[in-house]
Amino acid sequence: MATERTLSIIKPDATARNITGKIIDKLETAGLRIVAQKRIKLSEERAGEFYAVHKDRPFYNDLVSFMASGPVVVQVLEGENAIAKNREVMGATNPKEAAPGTIRAEFAESIDANSVHGSDAPETAKEEIAFFFSDDEIVG
Ligand code: RTP
Ligand code: MG
Numbered sequence: 139m140a141t142e143r144t145l146s147i148i149k150p151d152a153t154a155r156n157i158t159g160k161i162i163d164k165l166e167t168a169g170l171r172i173v174a175q176k177r178i179k180l181s182e183e184r185a186g187e188f189y190a191v192h193k194d195r196p197f198y199n200d201l202v203s204f205m206a207s208g209p210v211v212v213q214v215l216e217g218e219n220a221i222a223k224n225r226e227v228m229g230a231t232n233p234k235e236a237a238p239g240t241i242r243a244e245f246a247e248s249i250d251a252n253s254v255h256g257s258d259a260p261e262t263a264k265e266e267i268a269f270f271f272s273d274d275e276i277v278g
Contacts, residue, residue, distance in 0.1 A: 141216065
């Protein structure tokens with residue numbers, strides 16, 4: 139197993155409910171280490187660029203408005219198998235299908251307001267980390 143880095147976003151529904159600490163606790167308990175973190179507000183343009191891979195999907199406009207609707211906490215997480223591990227701790231996209239104990243099972247409100255984002259593969263992780271952080275902002 140290799141040490142990996144992945145991009146995590148704590149979404150606006152979670153910052154609005156003041157539960158970033160509860161989510162971070164789940165990530166750290168799973169063995170993921172926060173090596174970069176900032177709280178920001180995405181413009182619709184930035185959110186649209188971030189989720190450009192979904193631009194032809196029916197949920198794209200709602201997703202972009204939601205991601206720009208309030209503050210988010212963006213993080214780089216590091217650990218063994220960090221990409222898959224983070225996806226496991228997050229749980230399924232739809233909280234109704236998320237395994238018990240996962241972040242989305244415990245905290246997500248809906249498939250849209252589902253509390254967290256996580257990169258889905260090594261190539262996207264690399265791109266998404268570079269989208270938000272310069273090398274000197276990441277301290278391993
Ligand atoms: P994310 O990218 O946010 O980590 O979520 P994901 O990989 O689990 O899901 P993805 O397929 O990449 O979709 C991105 C986000 O779009 C919203 N979505 N809505 N209404 C729908 O059918 C639908 N499908 C996806 C979700 O908020 C999802 O997190
Ligand atoms: Mg995704």
